[in-house]
Amino acid sequence: MDNRVLVAYATKYGATGEIAERIGQVLREAGLPTDVLPADRVSDLTPYQAVVLGSAVYIGKWRKEAVKFLQAHEEMLAERPVWLFSSGPAGEGDAVELMDGWRFPKGQQAIADRIQPRDIAVFHGHVNMDKMNFIERWMIKNVQSPVGDFRDWDAVTSWATAIADALKEAA
Numbered sequence: 001m002d003n004r005v006l007v008a009y010a011t012k013y014g015a016t017g018e019i020a021e022r023i024g025q026v027l028r029e030a031g032l033p034t035d036v037l038p039a040d041r042v043s044d045l046t047p048y049q050a051v052v053l054g055s056a057v058y059i060g061k062w063r064k065e066a067v068k069f070l071q072a073h074e075e076m077l078a079e080r081p082v083w084l085f086s087s088g089p090a091g092e093g094d095a096v097e098l099m100d101g102w103r104f105p106k107g108q109q110a111i112a113d114r115i116q117p118r119d120i121a122v123f124h125g126h127v128n129m130d131k132m133n134f135i136e137r138w139m140i141k142n143v144q145s146p147v148g149d150f151r152d153w154d155a156v157t158s159w160a161t162a163i164a165d166a167l168k169e170a171a
């Protein structure tokens with residue numbers, strides 16, 4: 001294990017990848033060497049002292065690449081500081097309130113309990129009608145979801161800054 005940090009993400013249309021990139025940028029600017037990678041491109045956590053994992057949320061679930069990542073690396077994640085984030089809710093106001101208190105998929109709660117993440121954040125997402133398929137557009141209209149880019153870059157930056165501070169304090 002060296003002092004690298006991994007920011008792994010699972011995205012369908014890119015919005016979560018851009019959040020992961022911003023987190024990586026903040027960590028690097030704080031002097032922490034950081035890799036930002038799609039979750040399905042990571043095979044070994046040995047080089048990493050800490051891991052941030054985030055997924056887009058679709059119909060209350062994380063993307064399967066993020067779920068597989070949790071399952072495959074549970075043991076090593078439990079040995080390292082880990083931060084998790086979900087990204088998805090559209091609309092103005094507090095992201096967790098928009099999700100009615102939801103933070104993380106129930107199906108993976110047992111793994112999260114074993115990993116003991118330092119935090120689980122929820123970030124606003126980008127509902128981009130131009131990228132969606134016909135069925136998704138129909139679903140978004142049906143649930144009358146707000147449409148647009150609601151990502152809160154200040155919230156992402158301050159969360160990442162707190163991660164950098166925690167890791168530097170522990171060093």
Ligand SMILES: Cc1cc2nc3c(=O)[nH]c(=O)nc-3n(C[C@H](O)[C@H](O)[C@H](O)COP(=O)(O)O)c2cc1C
Binds near residue numbers: 010014059099127
């Ligand atoms: C069919 C569909 C279902 C969605 N379901 C949810 C959901 O259950 N909860 C949520 O917060 N966001 C939901 N979203 C919004 C996405 O999570 C949001 O657009 C996110 O930013 C997409 O990230 P990505 O570009 O990384 O894939 C849904 C979007 C679509 C198109």
